[in-house]
Amino acid sequence: MRATVIHAPRDIRVEEVADPTIQQSTDAVVRVLRACICGSDLWPYRGEGNTGPEQRIGHEFLGVVEEAGGDVSGFAPGDLVVAPFAWSDGVCDICHEGLPTSCPQGGIWGRPGSDGGQGEAVRVPFADGTLVKLPADAASDDRLLTALLALSDVLGTGHHAAVGAGVRPGATVAVVGDGAVGLCGVLAAKRLGAERIIALGRHQARTDIARTFGATDIVAERGDAAVAAVRELTRGQGAHSVIEAVGTEQSMLTSVRITRDGGAIGYVGVPHGSATGLDLGHMFARNIALRGGVAPARAYLPELLPDVLDGTIDPSPVFDVSVGLDDIASGYKAMDERIALKVLVKM
Structure with missing residues (x-):
């Protein structure tokens, strides 16, 4: 599969990487339909912060479940889902207190050892605690799909x-x-x-x-x-x-x-x-x-999702430039130069 990899400051490439697979029974594999570039992605792009060589990048995506581990009960292949920018187990005390970004077993996409969201597919640890199911018919509504992507990070x-x-x-x-x-x-x-x-x-x-x-x-x-x-x-x-x-x-x-x-x-x-x-x-x-501090986006999803679905709020205008995965380097450049507000990546 193809995915976005950062090699050095302003050196963003789309490369062939290993397909994600189920590693734990609580995992799911999600085929990405929409991803985007975050303003915080620009810091490693500009050489600020710690980024290892040939590291996957991106932490906002939604897509379709392709495979689910044996202990995943809430999702099945074919489900349309959105992923918050951090995964979490959903069962620990901290998650129950509404702070999944501090989950001891959690993490953020695009960090060493994890898949980045700006690729064709992602392995999702703790799928039941992380993913949120979306109505299947949303996949055919481009504006709504874009608005739902904002739930991954910026809206929360x-x-x-x-x-x-x-x-x-x-x-x-x-x-x-x-x-x-x-x-x-x-x-x-x-x-x-x-x-x-x-x-x-x-x-x-x-x-x-x-x-x-x-x-x-x-x-x-x-x-x-x-x-x-x-x-x-x-x-x-x-x-x-x-x-x-x-x-x-x-x-x-x-x-x-x-x-x-x-x-x-x-x-x-x-x-x-x-x-x-x-x-x-x-x-x-x-x-x-x-x-x-870091927004517990997963904790806010149940509250915000209905308002996005019924049109009470529509964050889709923040995505003002759209690119395909192969052109993602141009998307980074546009955001870096403030030509674009937020770049949508369509798979």
């Missing part, structure tokens, strides 16, 4: 940020970051009843999507100017809830400065660089809460 991550930020009906929310996760944060805030949503972003194509998703205001400035703009929009008070979807020191500092006293920040931007400028004393004095 945006929702996690909104939950961490304490978004509630009537709240004012600010979203720092206009990438796919930030835009899904806008969608999640609207779904949770936010009255005012201020999206911080400078790219009109992205802020247009933000408005479609529910943003009421756009702030194109950065740094001090962005803080001043948000403060002006909120009569000097700041936002009740702030979604941080970038992961840099500057984005976190901006988030703190635009949060209302007594408010909360939900941070889901993958951290890169330092955070030496973050003043905990300042946050302490203003009673600002900080919650977030």
Whole structure:
């Protein structure tokens, strides 16, 4: 089978690799129909972070079960399924507490020793605890299939940020970051009843999507100017809830400065660089809460899936470029150069 392999910074290739097989009785093999490129995939692509040579890559996919191990009870060959970006056993205490990304037996696709999601097929450990079944007829609806793919990561991550930020009906929310996760944060805030949503972003194509998703205001400035703009929009008070979807020191500092006293920040931007400028004393004095981290996407799937299926929310616009597997290197280049927001990979 063919799969995406990263050899070195900006060296992405599609190569022949061994077909996945059932190794444990709890495994399933999934033939991939849709995958995509994540913003976090760009860090190894740019040479930041630890990536071994000739490593599989990608962690978002949906597809059809081809084979199931003898102890898999919830799935059978032919089932259409979506996989969250991390697998988990679904039975341990941590999984039952709603944090499958911390499952002691879990892992993330595309890490050493696992299959990457950007390939023709994937071995799924702990299939019953990891996969979620989708309606079979969704496979014939291209838009819906694309929207369902967002459940693998970005929609659940945006929702996690909104939950961490304490978004509630009537709240004012600010979203720092206009990438796919930030835009899904806008969608999640609207779904949770936010009255005012201020999206911080400078790219009109992205802020247009933000408005479609529910943003009421756009702030194109950065740094001090962005803080001043948000403060002006909120009569000097700041936002009740702030979604941080970038992961840099500057984005976190901006988030703190635009949060209302007594408010909360939900941070889901993958951290890169330092955070030496973050003043905990300042946050302490203003009673600002900080919650977030790796999104437990599998835990949110039962809640979010029905709303995607019935069209209450539609995250599909975040996928603005589509490529075939053979052209995935061009997809990475487009995202790296900010030509594309999020690239869909069709098998």
